[in-house]
């Protein structure tokens with residue numbers, strides 16, 4: 219399933235695998251001025267190819283190498299000849315997506331991407347009418363970058379900002395790096411946020427600062443309870459309550475315990 223909407227010169231493409239006419243776990247890609255930012259998952263690659271066929275396409279940038287952001291790379295590169303740029307750490311995964319292990323839920327919802335060939339991204343990405351600054355935003359993954367167009371105030375943030383309250387994490391999240399990246403993005407004071415979730419927001423800095431405060435307060439509480447000798451499981455129950463449904467869906471890959479452990483790691 220693919221749904222395209224227009225935000226000024228930016229096209230938003232929201233994609234997901236459909237099951238019996240229903241779709242879950244959408245991811246968004248954005249097209250602007252011949253540049254495509256992320257390519258959704260493998261299951262929606264052909265729809266993305268068809269939806270973007272009328273549009274000029276010179277280049278693809280991947281915000282990070284998770285399978286729901288690089289799934290259309292291979293097909294679009296082959297059919298449209300688009301050059302791909304990503305963080306150097308993402309390139310081996312683009313070339314051989316099977317280097318990244320996909321748990322069952324990831325294979326079901328997003329699938330294995332086709333291989334693609336990327337070049338290391340520089341400090342800026344230029345299109346005919348715009349200049350995008352490449353902002354390092356690690357934490358969600360080590361290779362995560364965001365694109366910021368200073369004149370327009372557009373921030374394409376991939377998964378570096380996820381709205382709502384955090385009650386679970388993957389074991390590989392670096393929560394302190396996530397906080398640092400949020401601080402960096404809020405400091406840009408973007409006029410518009412175009413995130414990987416597809417929920418476009420205006421003036422997101424305030425919401426980002428709330429998130430930073432909430433995460434710092436949670437980190438503080440976790441460390442204090444840990445110093446008092448409480449085990450991780452008890453800290454989780456006290457601070458996060460019952461495990462969210464996503465824990466069962468992901469067979470434990472996403473869980474509250476991982477979030478607690480992330481705050482107890484060395485900074």
Ligand SMILES: [Zn+2]
Nearest residue numbers: 282284358377
């Ligand atoms: Zn991701």
